[in-house]
Amino acid sequence: MLSVVIFAPLVLSLPLFFLRGRKAWFGYTWFASVVVFVLSLALLRGFQWETPGFQWEQQVEWLPTLGASYHIGIDGLSLILILLTTFLTTISILASFRYIQHRIREFCIAMLVLEGAMIGVFASLDLLLFFIFWEVMLVPMFLLIGVWGHDRRIYAAFKFVLYTMAGSAFLLFAILVLRLKTGTFDLVTLQQTVGNLPGAIQRWAFLAFAIAFAIKVPLVPFHTWLPDAHVEAPTAGSVLLAGILLKMGVYGFLRFNFALFPSIARDLAPLFMALGVIGILYGAWMSWVQTDLKKLIAYSSVAHLGFVILGIFTFTPWGLQGGILQMVNHGLSTGALFLAAGLLYERKHTREMSQLVGIGKLMPVFSTVFGIVMLSSIGLPGLNGFVGEFLILLGTFQVSKTLAFFGVLGIIFAAVYMLSMFQKVVFSPPREEDRGLLKDLTLREWLVFVPLLVFIFAIGVYPRPFLKFGKIPSQQVIERVAPETPTPTLSPHAEEGEP
Amino acid sequence: MIPVHLLAPEFAVTGTALLILLLSFLTPRRHQIAGSITALGLLLAMFLEMGSMGHSATLLMLQIDPITRLFSLIFILGTFLVTLLTVDTFEECPPEVYFFLLTGLLGMMILAKSTHLVLTFLALELLSFSLFVLVTLVRTPKAVHAGVKFFLVGAFSSSFLLMGLALLLAAGGNLSYETVFHASRTPLGLLGLIFLLVGFGFKLLYVPFHFWAPDVFEGAPSAIVAYVASAPKAAGIAILIPILTRGFAPYLPIWASTFTTLAFLTMIAGNLAALRERNVKRMLAFSTVAHAGYLLVGFATHTPAAYASLFLYLLIYVVMTIGAFAGIVALQEDATLDDLKGLATQSPLLAFLTSLFFLSLAGIPPTGGFVAKLYLFKAAIQGGQGGLAFFAFLNSVVSAYYYLQVPAALYMHTPAGPTHRLPEKPMLSSALWIGLVLVFYLGLFPDSVYWVIQNLFR
Numbered sequence: 001m002l003s004v005v006i007f008a009p010l011v012l013s014l015p016l017f018f019l020r021g022r023k024a025w026f027g028y029t030w031f032a033s034v035v036v037f038v039l040s041l042a043l044l045r046g047f048q049w050e051t052p053g054f055q056w057e058q059q060v061e062w063l064p065t066l067g068a069s070y071h072i073g074i075d076g077l078s079l080i081l082i083l084l085t086t087f088l089t090t091i092s093i094l095a096s097f098r099y100i101q102h103r104i105r106e107f108c109i110a111m112l113v114l115e116g117a118m119i120g121v122f123a124s125l126d127l128l129l130f131f132i133f134w135e136v137m138l139v140p141m142f143l144l145i146g147v148w149g150h151d152r153r154i155y156a157a158f159k160f161v162l163y164t165m166a167g168s169a170f171l172l173f174a175i176l177v178l179r180l181k182t183g184t185f186d187l188v189t190l191q192q193t194v195g196n197l198p199g200a201i202q203r204w205a206f207l208a209f210a211i212a213f214a215i216k217v218p219l220v221p222f223h224t225w226l227p228d229a230h231v232e233a234p235t236a237g238s239v240l241l242a243g244i245l246l247k248m249g250v251y252g253f254l255r256f257n258f259a260l261f262p263s264i265a266r267d268l269a270p271l272f273m274a275l276g277v278i279g280i281l282y283g284a285w286m287s288w289v290q291t292d293l294k295k296l297i298a299y300s301s302v303a304h305l306g307f308v309i310l311g312i313f314t315f316t317p318w319g320l321q322g323g324i325l326q327m328v329n330h331g332l333s334t335g336a337l338f339l340a341a342g343l344l345y346e347r348k349h350t351r352e353m354s355q356l357v358g359i360g361k362l363m364p365v366f367s368t369v370f371g372i373v374m375l376s377s378i379g380l381p382g383l384n385g386f387v388g389e390f391l392i393l394l395g396t397f398q399v400s401k402t403l404a405f406f407g408v409l410g411i412i413f414a415a416v417y418m419l420s421m422f423q424k425v426v427f428s429p430p431r432e433e434d435r436g437l438l439k440d441l442t443l444r445e446w447l448v449f450v451p452l453l454v455f456i457f458a459i460g461v462y463p464r465p466f467l468k469f470g471k472i473p474s475q476q477v478i479e480r481v482a483p484e485t486p487t488p489t490l491s492p493h494a495e496e497g498e499p
Numbered sequence: 500m501i502p503v504h505l506l507a508p509e510f511a512v513t514g515t516a517l518l519i520l521l522l523s524f525l526t527p528r529r530h531q532i533a534g535s536i537t538a539l540g541l542l543l544a545m546f547l548e549m550g551s552m553g554h555s556a557t558l559l560m561l562q563i564d565p566i567t568r569l570f571s572l573i574f575i576l577g578t579f580l581v582t583l584l585t586v587d588t589f590e591e592c593p594p595e596v597y598f599f600l601l602t603g604l605l606g607m608m609i610l611a612k613s614t615h616l617v618l619t620f621l622a623l624e625l626l627s628f629s630l631f632v633l634v635t636l637v638r639t640p641k642a643v644h645a646g647v648k649f650f651l652v653g654a655f656s657s658s659f660l661l662m663g664l665a666l667l668l669a670a671g672g673n674l675s676y677e678t679v680f681h682a683s684r685t686p687l688g689l690l691g692l693i694f695l696l697v698g699f700g701f702k703l704l705y706v707p708f709h710f711w712a713p714d715v716f717e718g719a720p721s722a723i724v725a726y727v728a729s730a731p732k733a734a735g736i737a738i739l740i741p742i743l744t745r746g747f748a749p750y751l752p753i754w755a756s757t758f759t760t761l762a763f764l765t766m767i768a769g770n771l772a773a774l775r776e777r778n779v780k781r782m783l784a785f786s787t788v789a790h791a792g793y794l795l796v797g798f799a800t801h802t803p804a805a806y807a808s809l810f811l812y813l814l815i816y817v818v819m820t821i822g823a824f825a826g827i828v829a830l831q832e833d834a835t836l837d838d839l840k841g842l843a844t845q846s847p848l849l850a851f852l853t854s855l856f857f858l859s860l861a862g863i864p865p866t867g868g869f870v871a872k873l874y875l876f877k878a879a880i881q882g883g884q885g886g887l888a889f890f891a892f893l894n895s896v897v898s899a900y901y902y903l904q905v906p907a908a909l910y911m912h913t914p915a916g917p918t919h920r921l922p923e924k925p926m927l928s929s930a931l932w933i934g935l936v937l938v939f940y941l942g943l944f945p946d947s948v949y950w951v952i953q954n955l956f957r
Contacts (some may be wrong), residue, residue, distance in 0.1 A: 063945065064946060065946050065949050065950060102946055103910070106843075131864075132869075135863055139863060143910060143911075144904065147911050157911070158900065158905070161899065161903065162896065169889075173880075173888070173889050174893060176880050176888075292696065309920075
């Protein structure tokens with residue numbers, strides 16, 4: 001079943017070669033992505049929420065001389081990210097109907113291939129298989145940015161690919177070293193055997209993995225590809241970059257670094273938490289000075305991912321749960337923000353906030369939606385962002401009060417830059433010549449935003465079903481990384497004091 | 500009695516070559532017919548070579564065993580793909596082009612099977628002379644320039660080989676591999692081997708003997724360059740493996756450090772030079788140098804697994820290099836990156852296929868290019884060359900920059916000039932499709948081939 005979900009997008013992209021006409025291509029691709037979404041929902045059926053370990057597991061011998069097998073399986077963490085992937089792909093294809101004007105068929109194929117590779121990344125339990133999906137995903141994203149992006153798209157596309165590949169070089173090298181020292185690529189087996197390796201090898205391997213994933217997240221010294229890639233990408237590309245690709249970095253930390261090298265992760269946790277906090281503050285600061293709407297959102301991603309990293313490296317139930325939930329939240333909120341920016345770009349062909357004025361008067365309905373999304377990104381109680389950030393800060397507070405203080409500061413800064421952006425764009429007086437250009441939401445755009453809003457509210461008001469996904473994975477991380485920590489008396493679910 | 504039937508593939512190639520020669524007198528204008536016959540002859544040779552795979556024998560000066568047969572198969576496959584390419588590339592060309600492709604192939608096949616240095620030298624010259632003629636076959640000024648340069652470098656490297664041969668003869672008394680490897684223990688013999696190494700360095704394009712490649716590549720017709728860049732490379736490796744592994748066996752420590760340095764320099768020289776090239780053929784010339792560097796990693800590692808991976812690498816390298824050239828030929832002969840801009844609009848399918856070959860060269864999974872590097876560098880790490888392997892990984896990141904320029908030019912730019920429909924080229928397309936299937940098959944299931952090779956190199 002899991003294999004079906006991984007390969008369905010690839011198989012479903014084949015009929016595109018035989019279809020003709022933009023309506024057919026878009027319509028079909030949207031339909032295909034909905035099918036994949038429904039298929040991925042089927043993974044929920046019979047999912048054992050309380051059982052540790054992997055489910056929907058499948059293992060087929062693949063490269064015996066190398067020792068790699070086609071081994072896939074998911075736990076709650078993978079599952080929620082797969083669902084996020086299929087959900088956001090559906091949305092971003094729907095949002096591209098007007099945005100993408102040329103090479104439509106190629107666009108549709110790239111989107112579906114990308115979707116398959118992303119699902120594959122989250123489902124792989126074999127390091128080599130993981131690496132292959134991780135690299136395969138580069139090609140469609142390279143094309144998405146480079147073909148359908150804005151003016152500096154080619155520069156951005158190359159920067160994105162080369163940064164990721166540089167990280168991949170470290171990753172693959174470490175994977176091969178682990179393979180030679182332990183005799184397997186299999187994650188489940190490695191978890192048991194990797195601890196017997198000499199400390200130095202473990203440390204180097206941890207660092208090599210961490211560099212690859214930190215580039216993807218991105219953690220602050222490795223983040224410079226992000227603003228270019230996010231800004232230059234077309235809307236669908238930005239949404240998936242922010243919504244899914246960045247999560248792969250975090251996922252890598254959770255799935256590989258923590259599972260394979262728990263003690264090193266524990267030792268280096270202060271470093272990563274500090275980098276996370278630096279990311280929060282730096283991202284907020286950079287967002288504040290931007291005049292380009294997409295660039296602002298891109299830097300806000302750096303801040304949000306800083307929160308996620310801060311959360312998962314606390315190794316507390318709250319921090320981890322919050323980090324996992326915040327990944328989803330960021331995918332929804334930032335995805336929605338990029339969609340909003342794309343929608344404005346389609347109408348006005350600019351991303352400069354000085355040109356985008358008077359939206360509130362001209363597009364009242366859109367402004368409301370935009371406002372809700374913006375507030376959820378800040379972390380307003382009652383919306384999704386709050387729950388994640390609150391849990392992360394709770395977790396951080398247990399570990400380090402100083403870092404928690406800076407984290408809270410980050411939320412305040414987020415309010416500053418987001419609200420000032422909103423003020424500039426929405427509450428400024430409209431210009432006469434924009435009246436014809438800036439039309440309010442169409443039916444299709446409603447369809448794009450409504451599902452996102454539903455989840456933004458749902459997670460904000462009643463997060464429990466969504467926290468279920470991260471419960472066992474975060475418990476397992478804690479068991480491995482910090483076994484001596486006393487089991488917390490409070491279950492992370494017990495204290496959601498939400499309105 | 501000499502089991503002559505084991506030489507059936509060689510006879511098939513020779514027979515086809517003679518048939519082509521005859522045909523070129525009868526119908527000098529219709530080179531397509533000659534091309535088709537060549538392709539069929541090569542298929543027959545491939546079939547014969549595979550048919551008697553299990554038999555090994557020593558025939559006069561020829562060693563016939565599964566390893567040399569597999570090398571021959573790579574050469575035949577490469578020549579076959581190039582033949583398909585050639586048929587559709589040239590409007591007007593004498594049918595002799597196929598004759599020289601076949602004699603070159605014959606040279607390579609003997610080269611791989613030879614156990615005597617004189618025979619090796621003759622086979623190498625047969626190959627080289629075929630290549631000289633092929634490069635200048637279409638007499639544009641550029642091609643003649645390339646041909647002369649190629650010839651001079653070839654003659655120069657042959658002089659090194661001859662000098663090496665003379666020294667080894669002086670040291671050992673005769674030139675069969677057995678004696679030579681024994682003789683290499685004396686200083687004179689060692690000097691002879693070093694001369695051989697330099698001679699092969701020119702043919703194999705490793706630093707500092709690589710400088711001639713870009714000019715030759717630029718001047719010659721692309722289909723011919725695809726040939727020069729692919730199968731003879733594999734032939735060079737096929738002779739280096741026995742000569743160097745056995746000849747240099749007494750000098751292992753020095754050997755490893757020499758090849759580590761050579762690999763290091765060759766990779767980086769090729770890649771850095773390729774970064775600046777806008778002419779696709781020159782870029783591919785330097786990329787060939789870089790790939791020679793990766794291959795040298797295998798020599799520096801010097802384990803059975805490394806040689807087995809080297810073989811897999813060669814197979815994939817030959818297919819994807821010819822594929823990349825085929826794509827470029829099909830889109831635009833003698834293209835710069837600017838000429839390729841926006842061609843995906845005009846010929847979407849060709850652009851797609853070409854891009855896949857370049858992705859494979861860049862080593863992006865699930866293509867063969869990735870698997871080739873994966874197996875080779877894994878063997879290198881295993882053999883204690885971790886640092887070199889890591890450096891090779893970084894190099895392939897650098898190489899991604901220039902390889903991806905081609906898909907970027909095809910898809911991301913708008914067309915520079917007016918577009919026109921390309922004529923149908925059925926043979927060329929079939930070469931592309933065969934290459935594509937092989938690249939993906941080897942990329943996804945390399946073990947089906949590697950399994951066989953691994954057991955042979957044990």
